[in-house]
Amino acid sequence: MARRRLRTRTGGQHHELAHRLLKSFWQFRSQDHKEKHMSDKAVIKALKELVALDYDAIEAYDAAIDRLDDKEAAKKLESFKQDHVRHTANIGDLVRKRGETPPDGPDFKRILTKGKVVLADLIGDKTILMAMSANEKITNVAYDKARGLDDLQPNELSVINANYADEQRHKAWIDQHIKDKATA
Numbered sequence: 001m002a003r004r005r006l007r008t009r010t011g012g013q014h015h016e017l018a019h020r021l022l023k024s025f026w027q028f029r030s031q032d033h034k035e036k037h038m039s040d041k042a043v044i045k046a047l048k049e050l051v052a053l054d055y056d057a058i059e060a061y062d063a064a065i066d067r068l069d070d071k072e073a074a075k076k077l078e079s080f081k082q083d084h085v086r087h088t089a090n091i092g093d094l095v096r097k098r099g100e101t102p103p104d105g106p107d108f109k110r111i112l113t114k115g116k117v118v119l120a121d122l123i124g125d126k127t128i129l130m131a132m133s134a135n136e137k138i139t140n141v142a143y144d145k146a147r148g149l150d151d152l153q154p155n156e157l158s159v160i161n162a163n164y165a166d167e168q169r170h171k172a173w174i175d176q177h178i179k180d181k182a183t184a
């Protein structure tokens with residue numbers, strides 16, 4: 001009986017209006033969905049870049065540690081390298097949680113300006129440490145930028161923030177050590 005009433009003229013107009021409203025609602029929703037999908041892609045891309053960057057840093061640390069005469073600095077840098085190993089794992093986990101596979105090595109583009117190739121030709125502790133400081137400036141910027149990504153989940157933000165704190169600590173120690181050695 002109710003169905004029959006909908007077929008009246010007024011009912012038909014209502015139906016048409018409802019249909020139009022529904023259509024624009026779904027257009028809105030699908031736009032929304034598209035934007036959400038794009039920001040998800042941006043997060044995954046940024047997380048993968050962080051993993052590749054941390055692999056790049058590990059190789060630079062290996063080269064630096066090999067070449068340093070300063071044993072105290074070499075020991076410290078070994079612990080920083082381990083932080084980067086941990087970062088490849090914890091950011092890699094975030095990539096996997098989003099259903100994708102994280103990189104298992106550095107990107108061919110090599111984001112660090114003083115990567116292992118440059119490091120291999122450097123001589124002198126101060127020169128090596130300054131190169132590593134330049135690298136850590138890049139890791140700091142990268143993690144700081146990642147913190148500002150839209151649509152990060154709370155656990156993702158806390159992992160990125162914790163890693164960022166490591167990067168800040170790395171750069172601060174290296175810079176301070178260069179200063180200490182200069183005045184020693």
Ligand SMILES: [Fe+2]
Nearest residue numbers: 054083084087
């Ligand atoms: Fe790192």
Ligand SMILES: [Fe+2]
Nearest residue numbers: 136139167170
């Ligand atoms: Fe670092």
